[in-house]
Amino acid sequence: MTTPFEAAKAGGSVDTAVGFPKSREDMYEFYGFIRKQTRDSASKEGGELEFPAGYMFKDVPKWDAEGMDDPVQILLAELDRHNIRQAIVTPYDGPAQRALNEFPDRFFAGVNVDPNEGMEALRKIDKAAEEYDLKCVHAFPAGLYPQVAINDKKFYPIYMKCVELDVPFCSTAGVPGPRIPYAPQDVAHIDEVCWFFPELKFVTRHGCEPWADLAVKLLLKWPNLYYSTTAFAPKYYPREIIDFANTRGADKVIWSGYFPAGLTYDRIFSELPDVPFRDDVWPKFLRENAQRVFKLPST
């Protein structure tokens, strides 16, 4: 007998935050932007943490540079195995451009921004919107250098641009894994942004912990605020978020993975069936909410 989870999965899932596999060496280099502002010896260059949040991720996917297959094919194989039909990737990052061009029904563009760049950041968004069917803008407030709080003035022109282009803005929120200050990602900052930009679609990433209760309050309060489950293994989804999805928030909670940064799809899809979502939540969670909020084609 098919469970509601299996039925929803069979209809295809959407992952709104996907990266292309990189070799261990390239990943280490990539995380230089975080090490730059860590202070503890484990996180610093040469420290024991290969991945700055590695102390809490036990099975980070890894590839050795030598003999590594084409990252696009590795990713497609992973997506296919779990029937993930659509994935939002970051153009200008490794092979993303090729993937976007060759598989336009599978890959969609979401551009990363650094508000420290001021008007240049706005121009990058405009450029991405001209070159791609842009589906979102995203940022990592605690990982920026210098850090920029979610409600900081430097973000306001970015939010304006997202409203003008009618694309969602995705932001990590809650205590970040890397050992850097969390203050810029305090979930409470989101309140002011949703107030000042009521048209802005704001999608949280990375869990909003330990303020999942506040996140639920805000999700209920602000019609255009959404939650996505990036970087969380299903067994750790916050209890409050599951309850919210099962009651008033079925349209507000969006599945996303964390591949290849910290989680395998095998693990995610082995744990997902145990999440106590109600039957009607599953298709919304795995697919429909993402397609509506990010304006992706229906599958």
Add this chain to the structure above:
Amino acid sequence: MPTDIGVIDLMIGFPQADRRHNYDFMRANLRDRESLEEFEFPAQYMFKDVPKVEATSDRVRALLDLMDKYGIERAMIGVASRGDESRSDDSRRALREHPDRFFGCIDVDPNRGMEAVRDMVHAVEELGVKAASAFPCGLNPQVPINDKKFFPIYAKCVELDIPINVTAGVPGPRVPFAPQYVGLIDEVCWFFPELKFVTRHGCEPWADLAVKLLLKWPNLYYSTSAFAPRYYPKDVVHFANTRGADKVMYAGYFPMGLSLERIFGEMPDVPFRDHVWPKFLRENAIRVFKLDSA
């Protein structure tokens, strides 16, 4: 002072006889009895000769006649936001009927968020305005010059390539001055190096700081609105005569607080050097507001 220069006035209004309700927007932030009950103009305690204006059937024509009398070739006039258009019927007609004499600036309230941004785009596209303007202390609630609510406005000015005119320094009306502290301009010029920022209303008592910033930031400018020429800050006159000839621009204050008769009566006594006059009265405005492209 040469007399053959077609002056550009960066702040002028239409001669309106009944101005009792022009400042209603400020009442929510006023607390003192004189301002609330006695003053017709909230800064009248320091303006001794607020121009008395006769009612006229054609205010646009009346202003043009005055401009002709004092050698003002072109003038910047304010345009109210959508939803408030009736406040600037004269401006809209003047821009339509006399584009060679008037250019517009859209008045912005950053409290309105994206609506203010859209008003700016609309004003540039539909009315051809050349600038935006804001009065940080007069807003309700007040919005400091470096406040986050202003940042989308500044970004849009850069995108539209128009300057913004902002009152700076202690305001005349008896409301808190903090939102217009001149020091706040520094951060804005740093974050938006392309933004052309034009101060209004004198920057006092921080004219010395204003000069430091005018020297530091290439796209920061100073306009003399609301100041009778005899009160132009010495620091600013000195700056115009030395390194800042391209940075200081004439703006008047008729009919809000000063008559053109007084302004141009006192003007020749300002000790500008010869080469400063044409820049101050005309050329800087043409360059900064891109009037040649009209």
